[in-house]
Amino acid sequence: MTELSALAQQFPLLEGLDEPGVAILSRAKQVTLPAEQIVFHQGDQCSHYIIVVSGTVKVMGRSASGREIVLYRIEQQGSCVLTTSCLLGGEQYPAEGITETEVRAFLLTATDFQQALAESAGLRRFIFDSYGERLAAMIGLVQEIAFERIDQRLAKYLIDHSGSGFVLLRSHQDIADELGTAREVISRHLKALEQKEWLALSRNQIMFLNKDAIRVLAKSE
Amino acid sequence: MTELSALAQQFPLLEGLDEPGVAILSRAKQVTLPAEQIVFHQGDQCSHYIIVVSGTVKVMGRSASGREIVLYRIEQQGSCVLTTSCLLGGEQYPAEGITETEVRAFLLTATDFQQALAESAGLRRFIFDSYGERLAAMIGLVQEIAFERIDQRLAKYLIDHSGSGFVLLRSHQDIADELGTAREVISRHLKALEQKEWLALSRNQIMFLNKDAIRVLAKSE
DNA sequence: TTGCTGAATGTGACTAAGTCACAGAACTCC
DNA sequence: GGAGTTCTGTGACTTAGTCACATTCAGCAA
Numbered sequence: 001m002t003e004l005s006a007l008a009q010q011f012p013l014l015e016g017l018d019e020p021g022v023a024i025l026s027r028a029k030q031v032t033l034p035a036e037q038i039v040f041h042q043g044d045q046c047s048h049y050i051i052v053v054s055g056t057v058k059v060m061g062r063s064a065s066g067r068e069i070v071l072y073r074i075e076q077q078g079s080c081v082l083t084t085s086c087l088l089g090g091e092q093y094p095a096e097g098i099t100e101t102e103v104r105a106f107l108l109t110a111t112d113f114q115q116a117l118a119e120s121a122g123l124r125r126f127i128f129d130s131y132g133e134r135l136a137a138m139i140g141l142v143q144e145i146a147f148e149r150i151d152q153r154l155a156k157y158l159i160d161h162s163g164s165g166f167v168l169l170r171s172h173q174d175i176a177d178e179l180g181t182a183r184e185v186i187s188r189h190l191k192a193l194e195q196k197e198w199l200a201l202s203r204n205q206i207m208f209l210n211k212d213a214i215r216v217l218a219k220s221e
Numbered sequence: 222m223t224e225l226s227a228l229a230q231q232f233p234l235l236e237g238l239d240e241p242g243v244a245i246l247s248r249a250k251q252v253t254l255p256a257e258q259i260v261f262h263q264g265d266q267c268s269h270y271i272i273v274v275s276g277t278v279k280v281m282g283r284s285a286s287g288r289e290i291v292l293y294r295i296e297q298q299g300s301c302v303l304t305t306s307c308l309l310g311g312e313q314y315p316a317e318g319i320t321e322t323e324v325r326a327f328l329l330t331a332t333d334f335q336q337a338l339a340e341s342a343g344l345r346r347f348i349f350d351s352y353g354e355r356l357a358a359m360i361g362l363v364q365e366i367a368f369e370r371i372d373q374r375l376a377k378y379l380i381d382h383s384g385s386g387f388v389l390l391r392s393h394q395d396i397a398d399e400l401g402t403a404r405e406v407i408s409r410h411l412k413a414l415e416q417k418e419w420l421a422l423s424r425n426q427i428m429f430l431n432k433d434a435i436r437v438l439a440k441s442e
Numbered sequence: 443t444t445g446c447t448g449a450a451t452g453t454g455a456c457t458a459a460g461t462c463a464c465a466g467a468a469c470t471c472c
Numbered sequence: 473g474g475a476g477t478t479c480t481g482t483g484a485c486t487t488a489g490t491c492a493c494a495t496t497c498a499g500c501a502a
Contacts, residue, residue, distance in 0.1 A: 061360065061363065061364040061367070061368075063364065063367070063368035064368070065368070065461090067367070067368060067460095069363065069364070069367045069368075071360060071363060094357050094360045094361060094364075095360055117345060117349070118342060118345070121339060124338060124339070128338070131352055131356070134356060135352070135355060135356055135359065136315050138356065138359040138360065138363065139282065139292055139315045139316055139359065140315055141363055142282065142290065142292060142359065142362055142363055142366060142401075143282040143284070143290070143315075145363065145366050145367055146282070146284070146288070146290045146366055146401040147282075147284035147285070147286070147288060147290075147401070149458075149459095150458080150459070151458095171478085171479060171480090172479075172480070173478095173479075173480095180363075180367040180368070181459075181460075182459080182460055182461070183479090183480085184459095184460075184461080184462095184480095184481085184482085185458095185459060185460065187479095187480060187481065187482095188459095188481090188482090191480095191481080201480090202468095203467080203468055203469075203478090203479060203480075204468095204469095204478095204479075286490090288489095370487080370488095371487080371488070372487095392449085392450060392451090393450075393451070394449095394450075394451095402488075402489075403488080403489055403490070404450090404451085405451095405452085405453085405488095405489075405490080405491095406487095406488060406489065408450095408451060408452070408453095409452090409453090409488095412451095412452080422451090423497090424449090424450060424451075424496085424497055424498075425449095425450075425498095
């Protein structure tokens with residue numbers, strides 16, 4: 001319980017959480033996972049419900065031919081997972097989860113999870129919100145893949161993953177895996193942007209020369 | 222209430238539903254929508270939670286250039302919607318819903334919906350299950366679009382939408398809109414299948430000559 | 443029956459994306 | 473400073489998507 005209250009500072013969910021919710025969370029197992037750790041495989045049975053306290057978990061799909069695509073991220077400060085559907089439906093994970101950073105998380109058993117849904121309005125709300133965000137994001141992703149051009153999606157990626165910086169340290173393969181396409185495709189588009197003098201490329205590094213132009217490309221095309 | 226019990230026969234959810242659940246559903250507005258009716262637009266605010274009793278609602282996205290893709294269907298006998306996330310988060314629909322057949326449905330207000338979550342284990346279970354199925358289906362769809370070839374997806378479509386019959390009445394445009402691609406692409410692939418003598422094509426009609434071959438194509442390729 | 447109209451389908455030419463098979467560069471670690 | 477690994481570049485080719493039409497078909501009206 002002291003540990004819980006230590007967490008509260010960095011974990012807004014806990015602040016003002018109702019009594020039953022606190023009780024359930026204090027029963028939960030707390031785990032710390034190192035970076036690059038596989039949290040669940042495609043095809044695994046789910047056994048626990050995960051609430052991420054800090055760090056990020058990347059959820060991705062993999063094709064037979066070895067291509068990958070990032071479906072979404074379970075982000076720092078609170079979101080949760082598709083564990084839900086598996087847990088309740090007893091189904092298998094349709095995707096793979098990998099920590100990107102060190103991750104601290106709560107693990108709830110199926111029973112505790114059901115109880116959380118039944119008894120804690122706060123947790124219920126939290127779980128539903130995460131679920132909803134995820135579904136909306138997936139709908140957006142489907143439309144992006146189906147309708148948008150790679151150069152625009154690439155621009156969006158560059159903007160989203162560079163924050164306010166002017167250098168992005170990432171290999172072409174990393175980017176291809178995020179967007180669900182082939183490395184060559186990314187290499188060629190990056191090269192085209194370099195020829196426009198919007199970027200400067202070197203091994204594992206992309207430097208922005210004209211970030212505004214990229215930003216415009218990311219918006220509408 | 223008499224009306225409710227009349228529904229119970231065809232609507233498994235009601236059978237054995239707990240007391241609070243029945244109370245909430247009996248307060249719900251029941252509506253009947255004609256076929257081809259728009260249920261919600263992309264960008265609409267959500268105001269109600271929908272539970273479909275009979276008929277199907279098709280949920281689809283639309284691109285700037287006019288292409289469409291079917292995200293999923295809200296099916297006969299019970300499933301529900303992404304209304305959930307909008308309702309709770311006060312967000313907008315990221316997609317468009319259209320009835321494919323005449324549809325009978327319950328509409329719950331946001332308040333009743335919250336109450337259903339809090340008080341009825343049966344409804345909560347129902348809502349969560351639908352949610353989970355949907356999310357899993359969307360994850361599958363992302364991977365299908367990102368990784369699978371059109372001919373395989375087309376074959377899958379033909380098999381899934383023809384049931385046990387040997388004729389499918391559908392235009393090429395309809396199929397393209399379902400799969401999120403262009404009509405010409407579908408026309409060409411269908412023609413290729415006709416040349417293999419697996420199909421016979423005529424206006425608005427596809428006849429199977431070798432359904433097993435199509436079935437094989439749908440599986441692995 | 444004929445002719446009109448709108449919807450559905452066919453086709454060629456072209457651009458974009460994805461695959462395959464390498465070649466070459468750049469880093470890491472003895 | 474090699475050796476091995478990872479990353480990037482490139483050409484040739486297949487598949488998918490776009491564009492601009494031509495053609496065909498069904499239904500209806502004259």
